[in-house]
Amino acid sequence: MTNAAKPCPICRKPRTPDNAPFCSTRCRDRDLSQWFGDGYAVPGRPALPEEIAAEVIAGKED
Template sequence: MSKPKPCPICKKPRSEEFAPFCSARCRDRDLAQWFNDGYAVPGRPAAPEEIAKED
């Protein structure tokens, strides 16, 4: 039997309520990383003219 994976933020045991995190605090820290560009999804860089079309 494999060992359960720990919380990806603090490495404590996961909580069923906040899976895959251990607490609301770690869940919110992860969300803040996404909002502050701490994480990125790989892809090709956008051309400047494509960015201008979105505004």
């Protein structure tokens, strides 16, 4: 199946090569807005700031 055969995940219109996997910059921007506005989320509890800091420090030591 080609990209053109799959619809835009936002509005279900045909995709365009310039904006794949979306049909337009509008739908691409709507998707980005969902990510920034916590519209999409990975299930699980929120990470504590101390856990994030420990991972950053551990990553620098590698």
